[in-house]
Structures are given as structure tokens and as C-alpha cells.
Amino acid sequence: MKVTEFVERYAVDRRNTDSVKWDCLESEFGSSDLLPLWVADTEFKVPNAVTEALQARIYHGAYGYSRVVSGYQQAYINWQQQRYQTEIHPDWMRFGTGVVQSLSTLINVLTEPQEAVMVLQPVYYPFMHVIENNQRKLVVSELKRADHHYEMNFTDIEAKIKQQNVKLLINCSPHNPVGRVWTEKELTKLLEICRENEVLFISDEIHHDLIIGERPFISALSIADGLYRDNMVMVDSASKTFNLAALQNNHLVIPNPQLRTRYDNYVQRLKSPAGSLLGQVAAKAAYEEGAEWLAGMLGLIKQNFSYLKQHLEAASSAIEVFDLEGTYLAWVDLSQVIPPNELERVMKKDAKLALDFGKWFGEGGTGFVRINLATTPANIELAVKRLLSVIK
Ligand SMILES: Cc1ncc(COP(=O)(O)O)c(C=O)c1O
Numbered sequence: 001m002k003v004t005e006f007v008e009r010y011a012v013d014r015r016n017t018d019s020v021k022w023d024c025l026e027s028e029f030g031s032s033d034l035l036p037l038w039v040a041d042t043e044f045k046v047p048n049a050v051t052e053a054l055q056a057r058i059y060h061g062a063y064g065y066s067r068v069v070s071g072y073q074q075a076y077i078n079w080q081q082q083r084y085q086t087e088i089h090p091d092w093m094r095f096g097t098g099v100v101q102s103l104s105t106l107i108n109v110l111t112e113p114q115e116a117v118m119v120l121q122p123v124y125y126p127f128m129h130v131i132e133n134n135q136r137k138l139v140v141s142e143l144k145r146a147d148h149h150y151e152m153n154f155t156d157i158e159a160k161i162k163q164q165n166v167k168l169l170i171n172c173s174p175h176n177p178v179g180r181v182w183t184e185k186e187l188t189k190l191l192e193i194c195r196e197n198e199v200l201f202i203s204d205e206i207h208h209d210l211i212i213g214e215r216p217f218i219s220a221l222s223i224a225d226g227l228y229r230d231n232m233v234m235v236d237s238a239s240k241t242f243n244l245a246a247l248q249n250n251h252l253v254i255p256n257p258q259l260r261t262r263y264d265n266y267v268q269r270l271k272s273p274a275g276s277l278l279g280q281v282a283a284k285a286a287y288e289e290g291a292e293w294l295a296g297m298l299g300l301i302k303q304n305f306s307y308l309k310q311h312l313e314a315a316s317s318a319i320e321v322f323d324l325e326g327t328y329l330a331w332v333d334l335s336q337v338i339p340p341n342e343l344e345r346v347m348k349k350d351a352k353l354a355l356d357f358g359k360w361f362g363e364g365g366t367g368f369v370r371i372n373l374a375t376t377p378a379n380i381e382l383a384v385k386r387l388l389s390v391i392k
Contacts, residue, residue, distance in 0.1 A: 084208070085222065093251055094263060116167060118170070122368075139161075179323060208326075210327050
């Protein structure tokens with residue numbers, strides 16, 4: 001599907017629909033007349049098959065307690081197998097109402113209060129919040145900045161794991177905000193360090209369908225033919241891929257039966273919700289019939305990214321737009337063209353843009369912005385125009 005056709009068919013105005021991105025601008029950024037490119041959701045309607053499946057379920061009219069939607073696990077397993085050759089057994093699957101909620105639960109299942117949990121910064125800020133809000137010790141290893149991309153600092157990771165007695169590492173794969181799709185070699189090395197040091201591993205793979213560059217995605221579950229599976233939990237969701245975040249459904253994949261029992265005991269104690277009916281109805285239809293829609297969406301993100309990169313870097317060699325291998329989130333260093341301590345004011349007051357500010361993702365993100373590309377080309381053109389007007 002051509003980008004223009006995708007936009008014509010699916011772009012939708014989300015103002016006045018209680019959208020956080022559009023309708024909370026005043027409370028979050030102090031002004032409602034900004035162009036919002038912050039929250040990681042999209043400006044597009046879901047595939048038609050998803051709307052039809054939801055309509056069919058809603059017309060039934062009764063929403064009593066429900067079990068996991070029939071055929072749901074198989075639809076997810078097929079999607080994972082056919083697109084990524086990731087093998088998932090239905091017994092390994094558990095359901096939650098959001099990846100962040102699952103991360104918070106897993107921190108409680110896998111670690112004790114005050115124990116150390118590592119993240120690789122700059123990284124999606126709720127990772128830090130769930131660690132600290134659950135009274136665990138946050139340990140940070142900074143990603144190393146290289147030419148237009150970031151790399152893991154294995155020496156630092158291993159040293160800090162040992163020094164700080166790290167018990168759990170949460171990795172973002174593909175990585176929000178730096179846009180990396182980790183190589184098999186990188187993931188193998190990271191997983192091996194964790195195994196050798198008895199560090200449990202959570203792989204947040206929520207962005208795994210959003211592959212923009214050439215490198216194919218590989219799940220941590222598949223590394224070395226599943227050698228590290230017993231040491232990990234993988235969490236993901238259809239919500240980023242298909243714009244379903246408000247329907248609150250996600251998966252946890254726990255291959256190790258002992259870890260699964262620990263998880264089950266914990267959620268039973270809390271009486272946690274076991275997923276969302278409408279979320280599962282929607283995601284099942286998306287996995288079964290959403291591939292063509294997704295191809296259209298990926299074409300759009302690639303086009304928006306090329307436009308952004310080309311125009312920003314042409315305007316100033318001091319702006320660095322990092323390679324986008326995965327996610328729909330561009331990571332841009334503006335520190336050489338706008339003083340970092342003025343960045344927020346300039347973006348809000350002068351450029352009239354609502355973006356994620358890099359420092360939210362950790363100290364290393366100071367002076368950066370994260371730009372959500374899952375919008376119309378017209379919005380990206382407008383954003384570039386406004387950015388360039390404040391840079392010049
Ligand atoms: C890496 C990562 N994990 C989790 C989430 C949020 O997932 P959920 O809405 O299911 O809690 C996001 C959203 O941007 C994300 O980027």
C-alpha cells in the first residue's frame with residue numbers, strides 16, 4: 001500500500017477523544033496549541049478487521065467475566081513464528097493489562113526490596129519509575145554513543161553487575177528511544193553476562209514489529225536456539241504496532257516453569273486482572289488480518305524518518321539524527337544548536353511542539369528530543385519547519 005493511500009484510509013483526528021497526546025497538552029505542556037509528537041501512539045485507525053471484530057463483540061451486548069479469547073494464543077504464536085521464527089509454547093503465556101504493569105509485577109516476582117535492577121540508558125523512563133517506585137535500587141549502564149547509533153558498554157555492564165550485585169536486567173529490544181535493533185551478537189553477549197552472573201533478564205519487545213532498517217529483529221527467546229530462555233521473561237503487546245494501547249492487553253512469555261509458578265503465585269495473591277477482553281478481541285484480529293495494514297504503516301514511518309533526517313541534517317551539520325533501525329521514534333541531538341537548559345522553553349514557546357525531552361530518558365539524553373513519526377507526512381513537514389525556524 002502506498003503511503004498516500006495509507007494516510008487517506010487511516011489518518012484520523014484524535015482531538016477531543018480524551019487522547020493523552022492531544023487532549024492533555026495544556027496540563028502537560030502548559031498550552032493546547034502545540035503540535036503533539038510525544039506519547040508513543042499513532043494518528044491512525046486500526047485495520048478494518050480489528051474494528052469489525054470489536055463491533056461484532058460489542059453488538060453482542062453482554063460483557064460478563066471472560067476467559068482468554070478463543071484462538072488468541074494461536075493467533076499470537078503464528079504471528080511470532082511466521083514473521084520472526086520465534087517459537088512460543090502456549091503454556092508459557094500469561095496476560096496483563098499493559099507492559100509497564102507487567103514490568104512492575106515482574107520486579108516484585110523476581111527481586112526483593114532494595115535489590116539492584118539494571119537498565120541501559122537513555123531508556124523508556126517508566127523502566128526507572130517501576131524500579132524506584134517498587135523500592136528497588138536502580139543501576140544504570142550508559143549506552144555508548146557511536147556514529148549515528150548507540151552500542152552497549154559490556155565492560156561497564158559486567159563491572160556494575162558484579163560491584164552492585166545486580167539481580168535483574170531490563171532490556172528494551174528494539175530500543176526506545178535510541179532506535180537500535182540489537183544484533184544477535186550483542187544480545188548473545190548481554191545474555192551470557194547475565195547468565196554467568198545469575199542475573200535474571202526481562203526483554204521488553206513491545207516495538208518488535210516496527211522494524212524500519214535492514215536488520216531483522218531477533219527475540220531474546222531465540223538467541224542460541226533458546227539457550228537463555230530459562231533465565232528470562234519476554235513481555236510484549238500488539239499495542240504499539242496496531243495502536244491499541246487504551247484496550248489494555250499484553251503478554252508475558254515465561255518459558256521456565258519455576259519462574260512461571262512464582263509469577264502465578266504472586267498474581268493470585270494480588271488477584272490481578274488476567275487481561276482485557278476487548279484488548280484480546282482486537283489484537284487477535286490484528287494478528288490474523290493486520291499484516292497489509294502494518295506494511296503500509298512501516299512505509300509511512302520510513303518516509304517520515306527520511307524526510308526528517310534529510311531536512312534537519314541539511315539545515316545544520318550540528319544536528320544529529322540517529323539511525324532508526326526500529327520503533328517509530330526518532331532520537332535527535334539538538335544540544336549543539338539549542339542550549340540544553342533552554343530546550344524545553346524553545347520547543348514549547350517558540351517551536352510550538354510537544355515532544356519527549358531527552359533528559360526524561362536519563363542524564364545522557366540531555367539536549368535531545370524524541371520525535372514520534374507515527375503521524376501524517378504533513379505533520380512531520382510542519383514539525384521540521386517549526387524546528388528549523390527556531391534553530392536558524
Ligand atoms: C519499551 C516500552 N515498553 C512499554 C511501553 C508501554 O506499554 P503499555 O502501554 O502496554 O504499558 C512503551 C510505550 O511507549 C514502551 O516504549
